[in-house]
Amino acid sequence: xxxxxxxxxxxxxxxxxxxxxxxxxxxxxxxxxxxxxxxxxxxxxxxxxxxxxxxxxxxxxxxxxxxxxxxxxxxxxxxxxxxxxxxxxxxxxxxxxxxxxxxxxxxxxxxxxxxxxxxxxxxxxxxxxxxxxxxxxxxxxxxxxxxxxxxxxxxxxxxxxxxxxxxxxxxxxxxxxxxxxxxxxxxxxxxxxxxxxxxxxxxxxxxxxxxxxxxxxxxxxxxxxxxxxxxxxxxxxxxxxxxxxxxxxxxxxxxx
Amino acid sequence: xxxxxxxxxxxxxxxxxxxxxxxxxxxxxxxxxxxxxxxxxxxxxxxxxxxxxxxxxxxxxxxxxxxxxxxxxxxxxxxxxxxxxxxxxxxxxxxxxxxxxxxxxxxxxxxxxxxxxxxxxxxxxxxxxxxxxxxxxxxxxxxxxxxxxxxxxxxxxxxxxxxxxxxxxxxxxxxxxx
Numbered sequence: 001x002x003x004x005x006x007x008x009x010x011x012x013x014x015x016x017x018x019x020x021x022x023x024x025x026x027x028x029x030x031x032x033x034x035x036x037x038x039x040x041x042x043x044x045x046x047x048x049x050x051x052x053x054x055x056x057x058x059x060x061x062x063x064x065x066x067x068x069x070x071x072x073x074x075x076x077x078x079x080x081x082x083x084x085x086x087x088x089x090x091x092x093x094x095x096x097x098x099x100x101x102x103x104x105x106x107x108x109x110x111x112x113x114x115x116x117x118x119x120x121x122x123x124x125x126x127x128x129x130x131x132x133x134x135x136x137x138x139x140x141x142x143x144x145x146x147x148x149x150x151x152x153x154x155x156x157x158x159x160x161x162x163x164x165x166x167x168x169x170x171x172x173x174x175x176x177x178x179x180x181x182x183x184x185x186x187x188x189x190x191x192x193x194x195x196x197x198x199x200x201x202x203x204x205x206x207x208x209x210x211x212x213x214x215x216x217x218x219x220x221x222x223x224x225x226x227x228x229x230x231x232x233x234x235x236x237x238x239x240x241x242x243x244x245x246x247x248x249x250x251x252x253x254x255x256x
Numbered sequence: 257x258x259x260x261x262x263x264x265x266x267x268x269x270x271x272x273x274x275x276x277x278x279x280x281x282x283x284x285x286x287x288x289x290x291x292x293x294x295x296x297x298x299x300x301x302x303x304x305x306x307x308x309x310x311x312x313x314x315x316x317x318x319x320x321x322x323x324x325x326x327x328x329x330x331x332x333x334x335x336x337x338x339x340x341x342x343x344x345x346x347x348x349x350x351x352x353x354x355x356x357x358x359x360x361x362x363x364x365x366x367x368x369x370x371x372x373x374x375x376x377x378x379x380x381x382x383x384x385x386x387x388x389x390x391x392x393x394x395x396x397x398x399x400x401x402x403x404x405x406x407x408x409x410x411x412x413x414x415x416x417x418x419x420x421x422x423x424x425x426x427x428x429x430x431x432x433x434x
């Protein structure tokens with residue numbers, strides 16, 4: 001029964017909160033009581049094991065559901081993103097830039113027209129007329145083919161421009177849900193693509209039927225459409241507070 | 257307090273910062289209290305929703321973390337009580353008389369206690385002393401904070417933690433606790 005007197009002192013010893021006077025008194029008891037010595041050792045083991053129980057991270061959807069409920073209840077407003085989300089979205093936008101800039105870089109490696117395609121303007125004696133100068137040299141069949149290609153290209157270009165214009169209107173109307181830094185990264189992305197479009201147009205002016213130049217132009221136009229679509233989708237996800245959805249968009253952009 | 261003010265103004269991003277800072281510890285506590293990940297996730301949602309609704313009433317007398325622990329333990333204990341009530345069982349949230357070591361109790365044979373063994377033993381504790389143990393020995397709160405979180409006296413917090421440790425010792429030592 002005497003052990004009961006030392007019950008609290010033993011726990012406080014394990015906690016490291018036992019004062020010196022009571023500690024000395026307890027030590028006197030421990031010197032003659034192997035049961036209480038064993039108890040101290042076991043409680044220390046339990047304390048040590050408890051310290052190894054780490055926090056457990058809940059799955060991502062828990063926050064999404066909380067945010068959704070708060071929005072449903074009208075308790076939160078769409079506001080500037082938190083620093084955590086701000087950085088996450090900034091990284092997403094940067095990943096988008098890398099994915100698109102990377103693909104354009106590959107295109108640029110391949111869009112240099114082969115020498116034979118442009119040689120005719122400088123070499124009137126060439127047997128394969130491929131430029132507009134061919135019409136002046138009386139090759140009617142080639143001229144028709146060239147005109148047909150040029151018309152098709154113009155129609156496709158117009159189609160893309162129309163789509164781009166509409167998407168730009170939507171993006172403008174959705175503006176404000178991205179923070180300035182993220183918007184700046186996406187603007188930079190657009191500049192890269194616009195430059196690729198301009199360079200491709202210049203190449204096509206001098207060689208309208210250059211396959212690499214055509215490919216480069218339409219690939220750049222397609223990228224422009226994709227970027228606008230991704231930007232709009234990103235804006236929508238951020239407005240909804242759906243960071244996971246935004247991350248999925250970037251993953252898809254990286255894989256495309 | 258700037259973060260809380262932003263939350264009160266309805267800024268979702270500010271509340272997400274609070275969630276990111278506290279959800280791991282709270283989820284660990286809740287999961288160990290209820291023992292079921294699906295229930296724990298539901299409860300975690302309710303805890304944070306409740307916290308958001310009650311933000312206006314939080315005056316900062318205690319730390320935000322302690323206040324959240326209080327909401328969490330209340331939610332857990334309510335959940336466990338209603339679950340027990342549905343099952344027709346009676347449980348004591350707090351045990352009145354801490355068990356004392358006796359000469360016949362078998363000690364812990366191993367040099368250390370494995371984390372998983374402790375997790376299993378924790379699940380068998382009465383919910384009141386389990387909550388006190390988790391808050392004090394796992395989460396590292398002071399007894400006055402545990403008392404605040406559980407709405408009990410500081411002395412009761414001590415006795416509940418001591419009770420939990422002795423029961424754990426018995427469970428880990430293989431002796432059937434009376």
